[in-house]
Amino acid sequence: MGRSEKSRKMMFGISRRVLFNSASACLSGITVAFLFPNFNLEFLAWVSLVPLLYAVSNSNSFKESFLYGFLAGVISYIIILYWIVYTVQKFGGLPYYIAAFALLLLASYLALYFALFSGFGRILLNNYRILNIILIPSCWVFFEFLKSNLLTGFPWENLGVSQYLNLPFIQIVNITGTPGLSFVIVLVNYLVFHFIFYKNRISKKQALFELIFGLSVFIIVISYGYYNIYSVNRLLRNKKPVRVALIQGNIGMFQKWKITKKRTTGIYLNLTKKSLKYRPKLAIWPETALPYIISREPFYWDKVMNFSKKNKIDLIFGAIGLKLLNGRYHFYNRDYMFTQSGGFSYYDKHHLVPFGEYIPLKNQLPFLAHILKGAGIGNFTAGKRFRMLKSGNLKAGSMICYESLFNSLVRNFSKKGANFLVSITDDAWYGRTSAPYQDMSMTVFPAVENERFVARAGNSGISGIISPTGKILGETGIFKRTYLIGYIKLINRKTFFALYGNIFVYIIDAVFILSIAYLPVKNKK
Template sequence: MQIVGIKVSWFPAVLSGLLLSVCFPPFSCFPVAAFALAPLIEAVWGREWRYAGRMGFLAGIVHFGTLLWWISPTISQYGNLSDWVAWPVFGLLMCYLAVYPAIWSGLTGYWTAGRSRLPSSLALAGTWTLLEWTRGHALSGFPWGYLAYTLEPVPSMIQTAEIWGPYGLTFLIVLLNVLIWKFCKCILNAGTEDSAFSQSRRVGLTQLCLFLACLVCLWFFGKWRMVEVAHNDDRLPELAVAAIQGAIPQDRKWDPAFQVSTLNTYAGLSSKAAEGFDDSGASSDNGVKVSSGLVVWPETATPFYFQVPSPLSEKVRSVARDLDIVLLFGSPAYRFNGAGKAEYLNSVYVLDSDGAVAGRYDKRHLVPFGEYLPWGWVTSWARDLIPAVGQFSAGITSRPLSCGDLRIGVLICFESIFPSLSRETVLEGANFLAVLTNDAWFGRTGTPYQHEIMSVFRAVETRRWVVRAANTGISSLIGPCGVRTAKTSLFEPDHIEGRIHLRKGHTFYVKYGEIWLLLFCLFWAVVPFWRKVPKEV
């Protein structure tokens, strides 16, 4: 490619990286997802695999660099790192994440260089899906920015997540990109000597139209499922809920001087929310009272050890008693291991309407280099470099918290981006999900929006209501079809209330996960390796 007479071979890769990023919040230009990969495919098709890999790496750097730029200022401000350290640390993360599109591009180049037959479009879609799944699991996992999440603005298109999670939707998006690119390539190369693309335009158009017809069918399926789920939902036990957003500034959150005012803020907002709970509270399918209402506070809403008896702990208990509610809230906690050493936890408590502790959940999937240093001695040297890194220990159970008829599947902050964790707690019997988080770290960037849309997918995958309470937003109530019934703005003290239903049963995805889809993708990813046909002389 030439721009003003200057050869710019890297431009298509950069363009794909930028197009991928604008598909996500705060831009949410979801139609762009249909062709965002096309420039990268054009840049690497038929090229030597090393060159193709470099183009994929560049696209990954641009995409993840523009999608996750907020990481550097966050770790600089709250991790006590100077900018000259924070930006290189961020750069290392970008380099790691860019490896995945680099592998995909390198394989695309390898499969297409020197061949007269095109690799199946399914091979390219399957390979991307496998790599995306790997990124979400390898080295603790970082499943942020899955392509599937670009479809969040179109609820009817994400209903199949109950079958194959976000991975099947990613597969379809990549497949659409490849088919659109191939069709355009056939048009531009019709009648030329390029044997790979000299096929009739009719063939490319037929393939693309058939796939688009399938997408239309999936859209109608989604519409039908939304009606069915909503109809069945109305027959289930109902619960009045409220999510409290205290909007406590991060620089005050852990200051002991503000502990009382913090509790007063949450107590006051909870009182306002409880006024919206009518006298009947919520009823079960046989008319029996389920609960007088549930109020959810965010992650570490109580900036002290609630388990230690104190006036502050008693004040929290009094909120549940005085308002006659079930209270779910985040608090730091600790336990002692077998050696008698204290282990610190990021926990969530549930209090019944008498103020008694009905259960505690400890965060299982901690943030690496934020809440703990992974891999033991391998990264122990980084503690001096990142002095603010936490020393938390992981929880050991996915069992939902129980209080009366409530089976609360708790996800704390980072955990809500992992589909497997919500699957596990629903398999354990959760009849709704509660996401407690603190996104104050990220300011008024697109990050709180990107984080919140993943809870939408957790709702559809499990067909559970999601109550999301965030310290500074976004707090929301999300139905089992991924439709929000209430939502807050950023950095405003607020509360939202509504009715949710306590659901039972398991979706196909909850029962069987994505292993069957991964095997399907693996099959198509292997096919090109034995279909090599030498280019005719």
Template sequence: MDRTRARQIALACASGVLLPFCFPKFDLGLLAWVALIPLHLALDSTTRRRAFWMGCLSGTIGFTGIMAWVVTAMTTYGKVPLPVSYAILLLLTAYLGIYVGIYSWAVVWLREFIPRYGILFAPCVWVALELIRTYFLSGLPWCLLGYSQYRELELIQVADHLGVYGVSFLIILVNLTLAEFILWLMPFFRGFHPRKLPWEMTTITALLMISTWSYGTSLLNSPGLLLPRTSITAGLVQPNVDQAVKWDEAYREETMQRFDRLTSRFGTGVDVVIWPEAATPFLFEREAGYQLQLMAWADRAQAPLLFGSPALRFYPDRRPYLLNSAYLLSADGTILGRYDKHHLVPFGEYIPLKSSLLFFLDKLVEGIGDFEAGPGGTVMTLAPKARAGNDGNPGGARPVKFGVAICYEVIFPDLVRQFAANGAEFLVTITNDGWFGNSSAPAQHFAMVVFRSVENHLAFARAANTGITGAIDPFGRIIRATPLFTEEAVQVTIPAWQPRTFYSRHGDVFAYGCVVICALLCLLNLFRPKEPEPGTTAITPA
């Protein structure tokens, strides 16, 4: 291996090593703005083929660090042998690394296709690939690059127009610009004639960053936008039930007593009590005794109870199947609303292609059966108690609509957007992150909820079995976040309103626009005149 190739591989590996530090638990979000500079330096003066493999290497290393928690989920709860778990992790991260490989290939191709200016389109390629990753093979948009900035509130407000993809675009653009600037400076230190200063890219990047920062700052400093008149007081329960005994009937009473004890701490001071995903260790609709118990607790709180529980249904041929559901139960036993999880976890809640190609597999995690998807986008209605600043009157406050995203669903921007488009005034996510153990996954999962709040400017309440439970305001401020593996009863007050952002109305227009730009570049390349082969003479008409 020559020195040039060794240097390129080392630079590509450096970017892969830096990427995990940009996300929780490390939380060095600002590192993301420079983490990909080494990879871009490695792509200078290389072939497309080599660029692809260097990108795959960099991406595989990066995603292995980001998603190491997969091993915890499979070995601890899926009973998968440790070597097999590491093999599956490597297969998964190698697949995700291909996206970085394609991006790296595109960077070199753009330099050749449109010298000097083609590189300006590279961020569009990255965004297009993130959008494809969101939907391809059921989708896995875990830790998109933009999520690394969940604490940089001034920078991420632009997500109310561009979504998380817009923040990813900016991060790639800054990395590219800094890499181009370094490449311009390097000849000075070697005594060579320098390449032309990339002033166009520098100017565009500076203008976009200044505009983004100014927009976010002005939005966060606008008092009129920060004071919705209606608010919801929610009681969030984090029971910390061990996943290994969650469905063991011998522990059912102990689990329910824990819920009873934590729920009682709220008294009558909340508008709704929220339990986590699959909170009840039984099928709620089929346990009359426990139904009465839950009704009594809702009556004691004088507030509806929102909780997760599986629902049993039957196909026309009487074969059973399950829904992962969230119920809103009133004190008198009325089910005020129900939402059935729409986007299921592949290999966790169902096996894709099980009837044909993957018939030999079973789910990687223990549970109570295979699930079917619900319709999605369903909103529920809650009547908060009358109080000052709550549009209150002697008869009570006005009804408020809200949407519930269950666990994995919250990482899909467009799915959550549908709740806002259907009239939700605040959002809830219930989850069971017990599968992740004491890994970085719960913090990564929580960070993604921040972007769903900013995109739609709707507050989020989050109840998790083992944590992180908490709340986020409509502009991404974390109001409360509990530690992992503790019993918690958290009371939070969050605003309820319906701002209808550009993103909640129109969705991923920006990301699809990047896809269109990439498609047009491919078409231009397909139909452009072919250059003559080396050693031949072009014939021009007389």
């Protein structure tokens, strides 16, 4: 056989291998995307990463496996976040091709974490054997946690969140947080991958160990889940329910900032008035339901306050806050509580949306700040204190917009004594896409992590009540002007997660870092 013929066969072999690996990575990317709303094929989570793990194990270098992970991540996030195109085009007023480019840019950034998992996953597969049953899931959790916190963080639809309907499984988050779910899912994926592709390369002793370990972890998690559901239901049995009205104004995003204060305020007061026939103790309006500085509008302040006092109902609503600090006015995305006794409290949003509610690095890049300010970017200041919204025995921790995604932030409320949680949002930005359903699915987890009822009011929906076990007890449709009557119960018991936060993640991250740091020593031996 001639040298040129050998080269052609080798090139063809490499090309076929790379193409098959690339197809495997794409399959994982598609499968992961299909786990979330509106597909909700969450049962695929247990095998969704098997094709990617195969591609990684079949790669020849860190760079190659990195590229497979990047490919899987880009495909996955383009499918999950397709609604970015609608939002940027509709509300940013940008051409379709720029909106599509914005999606590609965001998907590419998020795909880097897939890629890093794949690159370091290959290192682990090539250097460890039995320990990979812990190290591969630890690798995923490390980079997922990094994605959720680095550069303000974007924990949108992390892998464990796909199981929001699997109530027994998700109970473990009141100890581990949602990264614990991702850990178990990746562990099962690794076991399936190892059984299929490595069954002839490992000893029976190792195979038996992996099987027993995997089954033990899964059984412990599910058993704890059923126990916790029983424990919570028992705790709630003798607690008095509090009737709540969730008010969904459904005022369009463009319309919201243009119509008069009188009309906006009237819409919410009238809907609340209709709900009074059910005698709710508390009514909740969405984020910036009153899109003006109500503290500077004594007429509307008194109007809303007098409604609360007259009808003996507490009101929680979103508005614009204002403070004068060091000679400058600061604006806040604020959540007020007006009580039937005439008092009030408020909470200012901590975790603002970059390029939506504020401009990052505006002092360092003043030219960029000037351009983006002209495009309608908000100029809000982040709140500093975890203020509770209080009225009598009601102590609400407030999550404004996507703050509900940040579990290390939300746990501060229950740790400081909140006995239920409120989520107010305005998902009209997303239109009739899957994003409102994705947002609702993620709001399940603060309820379970903190063992608190969550009462959620959205301008255009979805509004709903979520139990401390993560069960959605009632919800509205999207883009309907309506209200929902539901019940919550007040809980004071604190979960392990509320008290100690992401300790599980820190331990797992330490394990991963040490495993990588130890490699030079291991290889020297």
